[in-house]
Every structure is written in C-alpha cells, then in structure tokens.
Amino acid sequence: EAQVTQNPRYLITVTGKKLTVTCSQNMNHEYMSWYRQDPGLGLRQIYYSMNVEVTDKGDVPEGYKVSRKEKRNFPLILESPSPNQTSLYFCASSLLGRGANVLTFGAGSRLTVL
C-alpha cells in the first residue's frame, strides 16, 4: 500500500530533550515536506526537500532541523524542544512535475512539550 509513515504518533516530552520524528514513504517520491497544524492557523510548512541531500526552509523553520540522506526518509529533528513547539505534525510527499503538486500525507504526530 502506498503510504507515508510517521513515528511516533504521540509523544510527550520535556523542554530541552532532543527528539526525532521519523517519516518514511514507499512511493519513490522526490519531494517531501513537514507541516505543523495549529488551531485557527491551518497547516504551515516547516521544511521541504526536493530530493536527496537537497533541503530548504519553509515558513516556520525556527527550532527544527531535517535531513534527507535517503530518498524514502525525511526525519524532523527538534534539538531543544520548547512548549511553543507543541503541535500536530504532518509529513507529506509527492512526485514533483508538471501540473498540481498533490501531496500524500502521513497520519500525523501529536507532540506535547512540557
């Protein structure tokens, strides 16, 4: 089944404790991206990657890092989490090409930072 898999789905952590949210896709997509979803704000892009070893900032990159060492994986790293990073996170992927960019989303990772 074609899918984007995120882990963990739920996490409660404390301020300053480094964490990684993994994301993997099995569709051979070049493009991958991370979004965060907050009430009343919709989804906002954190980082994106056009292909292996190619990453760039989205609209809200502060406090986050990413890497793209393999085509299928795109982990999101919070080096020193803070309470304002409490949110619902989505990883997404797509084939970039002509026409509209249709994203396939993971199920989401709900992060709480105390």
Next chain:
Amino acid sequence: GDSVTQMEGPVTLSEEAFLTINCTYTATGYPSLFWYVQYPGEGLQLLLKATKADDKGSNKGFEATYRKETTSFHLEKGSVQVSDSAVYFCALDAGGTSYGKLTFGQGTILTVHP
C-alpha cells in the same frame, strides 16, 4: 504573499442538507487549487483539485469551481451524510519558485447530525 481564507466554522448540518464552505485566495500568477479533507485521527487526503480558471473539480459528490474573477474556490455538496463529518482545508499551490509548497486555509470543521 500567498494566502487562503476559509469561512469561519464550525459548520453543523442535518443529514441531506446542502453544504457550502467558502474559500477565497490571494496569489500572484495562476495557482492550482485544492480541497483536502481530514477525518478524525487521520492525515489529510485530497478531495478534489482544479488547475486553471473555470475548471471544476469533483469527487464523492463534492464540487468546487475555480473562479479567477472572484478568486474563489467554494466547496459544495448537494446532500451531506454523517460520514462527511471532518475538517476541510482549502489550499493553493502557487507553482514557480514556491517549490511544491501548499498554502492552507485555517480549516473548517463540519459536523453532520442524523
């Protein structure tokens, strides 16, 4: 910059009622437009899309027409069901140097009662 504005929610309807969720956008050029749906506990999934002016996207009884003159992409369904209860997001892909980024509206919660 690019932006999407959706009607304020939540929206509560009885089964078989008519649904309209308004969406307007601001973008330079000719964006592609999307409606995504998020069912409880799941990631977003594409509901429909339109890539140029006057295109009509449709799926599962939902429709939306790309209106360039009014910069709108309103979602409609003639007869809603309880199973349509979800959060609906309007989004645009501005193309060009946006590198596949989707800009989302804030989301509209739809609840359908039997």
